[in-house]
Amino acid sequence: MTDTASLPTPETILKDVFGFNAFRGLQGEAVETVMNGEDVMVLMPTGGGKSLCYQVPALCRNGMGIVVSPLIALMDDQVAGLRQLGVRAAALHSELEQQDKEQLHQDLRSGQVDILYISPERLLQPATSAFLARYTISLIAIDEAHCVSAWGHEFRPEYRGLASLPELFPNVPRMALTATADPRTRDDLLNVLGMPNAKVLLASFHRPNLFVEAQPKGGETKQLLETLDNHKHGASIVYCGSRNKTERVAKTLRDKGLTALPFHAGLSPVEKRAALHRFRSGEDMVIVATIAFGMGIDRPDVRCVVHLDMPSSPEAYYQQIGRAGRDGERSDTLLLYGGEDMARARHWLDQSSAPEQEKRIMQSRLESMIALTETTGCRTRALLSCFDEHMSEPCGHCDNCIDPVSTFDGTQAAQKVLSAIYRTEQRFGAIQIANVLRGKLNETIERNAFNTLSVFGIGKDQSEAWWRAVIRQLIARGAIHMHGEHGALGLTTEIARPILRGEERILLRQDQKRALGHNTSEPVIDTLPDHARPVFSALRQWRLAEAREQEIPPYVIFHDTVLKEIALANPKDRLALSQIKGVGGSKLERYGAAVLATLEEQAS
Structure with missing residues (x-):
C-alpha cells in the first residue's frame, strides 16, 4: 500500500x-x-x-x-x-x-x-x-x-x-x-x-493484582453473596458448569437486589448481544455464565470472578480468572469446590468416548486442577507451575499466603471413613457416612442396622462438616470415588488399601472457618424499648441453640436486625410473621413454629 x-x-x-x-x-x-x-x-x-x-x-x-x-x-x-x-x-x-x-x-x-x-x-x-x-x-x-x-x-x-x-x-x-x-x-x-x-x-503468567482464593463449598449461595457484597462497583463474573445453573443463580442474585444476567450458549443471538451490550456499557453488574462467556472480554474493571463449579483444567481456570483486573487494579477470584465436583468430573471423563491418549491428557489436567484446590502451599505458585513457571518465593496475594493452612495427621480419620464406606456396602453418600460415624440415628441407618456396626459413633467427637471435609480430601486423593445415580461413595482399592492397612500416613488440611465481622456499633438490644428486650433475648437464645444443633453461625438463621423486628412486632401467627422483612418462605416454613412458640412463652 x-x-x-x-x-x-x-x-x-x-x-x-x-x-x-x-x-x-x-x-x-x-x-x-x-x-x-x-x-x-x-x-x-x-x-x-x-x-x-x-x-x-x-x-x-x-x-x-x-x-x-x-x-x-x-x-x-x-x-x-x-x-x-x-x-x-x-x-x-x-x-x-x-x-x-x-x-x-x-x-x-x-x-x-x-x-x-x-x-x-x-x-x-x-x-x-x-x-x-x-x-x-x-x-x-x-x-x-x-x-x-x-x-x-x-x-x-x-x-x-x-x-x-x-x-x-x-x-x-x-x-x-x-x-x-x-x-x-x-x-x-x-x-x-x-x-x-x-x-x-x-512472558510470566504471574498476575500480582489478582487475589487467588479457593474454599470448600459450605453453603454456595451464602458464600457467593458474601463475596459479591464486597464488589458492588464495577463488574463481577460468576462461572457455572451448566446453562440451567446460570439461570438459577442469576435469578437468586436478582431476588437479592443485584443486577445479574445469565449468559450461555443456549441464549438467542439477540439475548447474547443485549447482555454483552449492558456488560460493556460499564454498568455495575454481575454476569452469571458458562464458559461461553469467554474470549474477548475486554472490560477493565471486572473486580471479581467466582467459580461455583470446578473448571476442567488449570488452563481453563487461569483464562477465566484472567478476565478480572485487566486494569491492573486489585481484583478477587474465588473458586468453590467440593468432593462431588471432583468425583463427577472423573466419572464423566471415564465415560468419555475420546481416544485413550486424549483421555490421559484430560485426566492429567483434571488431577492438576483437583490438586490445586487442595494445596496447602502458595496457590499462585501451584497454578503457575502448571504452565512450567516456577516462582522462587510465595506470592503473598493468595489465601494460603495470607492465612496459612493448618494440617493434621488424618490417618485415623481416613481409616474410619474408608471403613464406614466399606461396612455400609459402598451404597451411600457423604451425608449418611458422616451420620454413621457420628452415631446419628435415622430411618436409613435403622433400616439397614448400621447402628450395630463397629464404626457407628466412632467419630461422634467431630461435626458433620469436619467429616465431610475428610471425605472430600479422600476423594481428591482418589481413594474414594462416586458411582450410581445417587452419588454413592465407593473405595478405589489400590489407593484405599494402603491407608486402611496403616501403610501410608495421611496429612489433611484443616478447613478454615472464615473470620466473622464484628459489629462495633451500638448493640441492638440497647436500641429496643424495655418491653421488647426480654423477647429479643429469648429469640437469641433460641437461635443460638438452633445454630449449635445445625453447626452453623447464628446469623445464618436470622440476623439480629430481623430478630429485633420480630421482638418489636410480636406477631401472633404465621401470616403476621411472614410480613417481617427477612422472613422468607423457606425460613417461615423451617422456623416459624419455633419462633411463635418462643414469643408465646414470653407472653405467658
Whole structure:
C-alpha cells in the first residue's frame, strides 16, 4: 500500500498512534521479530498488551494486516478501539449489513484498510482467500491461538484449517497469540500451524493484582453473596458448569437486589448481544455464565470472578480468572469446590468416548486442577507451575499466603471413613457416612442396622462438616470415588488399601472457618424499648441453640436486625410473621413454629 522508504518505525507508531513512550515486557521483541519477516508465538497474560504486538507492525510493514479472531464481539470491539485512534480498521463477518459489506469491499479495493479482522471460517472460504490474496499482506495474526490446539481449553475445529495459511499467503509472517497455553498446547499449536521455526516469547503468567482464593463449598449461595457484597462497583463474573445453573443463580442474585444476567450458549443471538451490550456499557453488574462467556472480554474493571463449579483444567481456570483486573487494579477470584465436583468430573471423563491418549491428557489436567484446590502451599505458585513457571518465593496475594493452612495427621480419620464406606456396602453418600460415624440415628441407618456396626459413633467427637471435609480430601486423593445415580461413595482399592492397612500416613488440611465481622456499633438490644428486650433475648437464645444443633453461625438463621423486628412486632401467627422483612418462605416454613412458640412463652 505504501513505499517501504516512507513507512514509519514501530517507535513512531507506538508514540503517535497509541500514545506510549516505550514497549512493555516482550512487546518490543515480538514487534521486531515480525518486522524482520519471521514467525513468532507470543504468550502473555490477559492485560499484558498482546494486541499491540501485531497492531504496531501491521501499521509499519507494507500492506494490510490480517487478524484472525474467534468472536464477532471481539472483532467489533477491537475495530472500534482502533478507529478511535485513527487507524483504518475493519471487520469482515457474517453480521455485516449488505451496505457495510459493499463499503468494506470498496475500501479494500482502494487500499483504505490498514488492519482487517476476520473469523477463521470466513478467511478460509476460497472466494475470500482468493480475494485477499490479490493484496499485499503485511502480517497474519492469529489471536486466541489456543483454539487451534485440540489440547486447548477452548478448542475450535475450524481453527485447524489455518495450517493452510502459508500456501494461501506465502512469505507473510505469522504471529500466534494467547494468554494461556501449557507446554503440551504450545507444542501442538506450533505443529498444527506449521510454524516449527517460530520464535517463542513467553512472558510470566504471574498476575500480582489478582487475589487467588479457593474454599470448600459450605453453603454456595451464602458464600457467593458474601463475596459479591464486597464488589458492588464495577463488574463481577460468576462461572457455572451448566446453562440451567446460570439461570438459577442469576435469578437468586436478582431476588437479592443485584443486577445479574445469565449468559450461555443456549441464549438467542439477540439475548447474547443485549447482555454483552449492558456488560460493556460499564454498568455495575454481575454476569452469571458458562464458559461461553469467554474470549474477548475486554472490560477493565471486572473486580471479581467466582467459580461455583470446578473448571476442567488449570488452563481453563487461569483464562477465566484472567478476565478480572485487566486494569491492573486489585481484583478477587474465588473458586468453590467440593468432593462431588471432583468425583463427577472423573466419572464423566471415564465415560468419555475420546481416544485413550486424549483421555490421559484430560485426566492429567483434571488431577492438576483437583490438586490445586487442595494445596496447602502458595496457590499462585501451584497454578503457575502448571504452565512450567516456577516462582522462587510465595506470592503473598493468595489465601494460603495470607492465612496459612493448618494440617493434621488424618490417618485415623481416613481409616474410619474408608471403613464406614466399606461396612455400609459402598451404597451411600457423604451425608449418611458422616451420620454413621457420628452415631446419628435415622430411618436409613435403622433400616439397614448400621447402628450395630463397629464404626457407628466412632467419630461422634467431630461435626458433620469436619467429616465431610475428610471425605472430600479422600476423594481428591482418589481413594474414594462416586458411582450410581445417587452419588454413592465407593473405595478405589489400590489407593484405599494402603491407608486402611496403616501403610501410608495421611496429612489433611484443616478447613478454615472464615473470620466473622464484628459489629462495633451500638448493640441492638440497647436500641429496643424495655418491653421488647426480654423477647429479643429469648429469640437469641433460641437461635443460638438452633445454630449449635445445625453447626452453623447464628446469623445464618436470622440476623439480629430481623430478630429485633420480630421482638418489636410480636406477631401472633404465621401470616403476621411472614410480613417481617427477612422472613422468607423457606425460613417461615423451617422456623416459624419455633419462633411463635418462643414469643408465646414470653407472653405467658
